[in-house]
Amino acid sequence: MKVLVIGSGAREHAIAEALQQSKKVETVFVSPGNDGIAKEHSITSLPQFENIKEFVLSNKIDFVFVGPEQPLAEGIVDYLQHHNINVVGPMKAAARIESSKAYAKNLMKINNIPTAIYEVFTEYDLAKEYLEKCAYPQVLKADGLAAGKGVIIVSDINEAIESLKDMMLNGAFGTAGDQVVIEEFMEGWETSIFAFTDGIDFISTIFSQDHKAIFDEDKGPNTGGMGAYAPVKKAAVYHQFVDENIFTPVLEAMKRDGNPFQGILYAGLMVTDSGPRVVEFNCRFGDPETQVILPLLKTDFADICTSIFTKRVKDLTLEWSDEYAVNVVAASKGYPDKYEKGMIIADLYNDHSIKDAKVYYSGVKNESNHLVTNGGRVLSVTAKANDLVGAIDKAYKRLSELSFEGKTYRTDIGKKGLI
Ligand code: AMP
Ligand code: GLY
Numbered sequence: 001m002k003v004l005v006i007g008s009g010a011r012e013h014a015i016a017e018a019l020q021q022s023k024k025v026e027t028v029f030v031s032p033g034n035d036g037i038a039k040e041h042s043i044t045s046l047p048q049f050e051n052i053k054e055f056v057l058s059n060k061i062d063f064v065f066v067g068p069e070q071p072l073a074e075g076i077v078d079y080l081q082h083h084n085i086n087v088v089g090p091m092k093a094a095a096r097i098e099s100s101k102a103y104a105k106n107l108m109k110i111n112n113i114p115t116a117i118y119e120v121f122t123e124y125d126l127a128k129e130y131l132e133k134c135a136y137p138q139v140l141k142a143d144g145l146a147a148g149k150g151v152i153i154v155s156d157i158n159e160a161i162e163s164l165k166d167m168m169l170n171g172a173f174g175t176a177g178d179q180v181v182i183e184e185f186m187e188g189w190e191t192s193i194f195a196f197t198d199g200i201d202f203i204s205t206i207f208s209q210d211h212k213a214i215f216d217e218d219k220g221p222n223t224g225g226m227g228a229y230a231p232v233k234k235a236a237v238y239h240q241f242v243d244e245n246i247f248t249p250v251l252e253a254m255k256r257d258g259n260p261f262q263g264i265l266y267a268g269l270m271v272t273d274s275g276p277r278v279v280e281f282n283c284r285f286g287d288p289e290t291q292v293i294l295p296l297l298k299t300d301f302a303d304i305c306t307s308i309f310t311k312r313v314k315d316l317t318l319e320w321s322d323e324y325a326v327n328v329v330a331a332s333k334g335y336p337d338k339y340e341k342g343m344i345i346a347d348l349y350n351d352h353s354i355k356d357a358k359v360y361y362s363g364v365k366n367e368s369n370h371l372v373t374n375g376g377r378v379l380s381v382t383a384k385a386n387d388l389v390g391a392i393d394k395a396y397k398r399l400s401e402l403s404f405e406g407k408t409y410r411t412d413i414g415k416k417g418l419i
Pocket of ligand 2: 286287
């Protein structure tokens with residue numbers, strides 16, 4: 001088979017690698033990819049949906065895998081399916097589960113899916129009135145896609161009004177802030193899980209855990225994700241609960257409403273005293289969770305993708321490695337705010353001495369025959385070992401061999417799994 005992966009980050013690097021490992025896959029193309037991914041896979045630039053269609057038809061691509069949420073929210077799947085192209089990912093209407101928090105919250109409320117109590121507002125005055133009556137903390141969320149940054153936890157009324165003004169009056173998140181969700185703050189610990197689904201049946205993965213804040217001990221502003229580990233052993237007891245009370249009702253409701261979700265559904269959960277509750281759904285794989293989930297997956301990933309677009313998920317079983325995987329991200333200094341680009345990346349000991357450690361590239365590009373930094377999250381390392389401590393050690397050892405000016409990373413990735 002020939003496969004095309006859409007996206008440019010470390011997540012897409014991991015997806016391309018998982019597909020390439022299938023004996024059934026001959027070539028993996030990535031668009032646009034990056035110059036780090038290009039060391040191992042063919043990258044190509046297909047800026048418009050039409051370019052993708054033409055590439056797929058002229059190269060006889062068997063299926064397209066869409067990594068990020070943006071093209072899904074813009075209807076890439078609708079477009080490609082209209083041209084009889086096999087694609088893994090939800091149609092635009094189903095992608096609203098991520099692109100509209102109000103849609104996702106309403107769906108959860110109607111179907112009794114455990115989540116934070118909330119209200120949706122399109123008018124500043126009504127939202128302000130509501131905030132004046134709330135108990136704190138509360139969580140303010142811009143409705144649309146805001147690259148993981150549209151969520152503000154406010155601890156008192158003054159902070160709440162300031163943030164509301166920024167969102168609804170000052171356009172801090174663009175049009176994403178025209179509609180705002182205000183919800184109850186949930187106390188607990190976070191974990192995430194994916195469901196592979198064809199819109200009818202689903203099968204869920206093991207649990208992983210992201211580290212969203214930039215600094216150790218979850219301090220500082222939220223980022224796209226600074227590292228992850230899997231499996232999260234203490235989450236395993238909730239697997240059946242999540243399948244029965246979260247994935248089953250949401251997928252059945254979407255099917256019933258005429259928006260069946262086909263692809264990878266991400267559930268971000270807060271495990272509270274009363275059990276897991278949904279923080280958010282995403283309409284795609286998580287980044288960096290994918291970089292720890294796929295390396296532990298023993299089932300052929302191309303078979304999983306095929307079962308999604310041929311609607312054979314009911315026949316699917318998943319087999320997992322007994323190991324642990326840890327992914328540590330190295331970012332540019334200043335990220336998630338302003339940062340500089342163009343720092344030369346050196347791989348000091350590229351002798352493959354550390355087995356089972358793999359570099360996934362995101363914000364990088366080639367300049368005068370050197371790989372240089374070209375984004376906030378630059379690269380990440382995933383390591384596997386029989387125990388979590390071993391995987392953590394190995395990931396940090398390999399990361400220490402990769403150097404660039406301003407290299408910023410957390411030193412506590414995976415530690416929560418040791419408690
Ligand atoms: P989201 O983009 O909805 O995933 O939110 C980003 C992060 O904000 C989550 O990963 C949580 O850490 C935090 N968060 C969002 N909603 C809540 C909530 N209702 N209670 C507590 N924390 C939340
Ligand atoms: N790791 C969180 C996300 O991909 O949205």
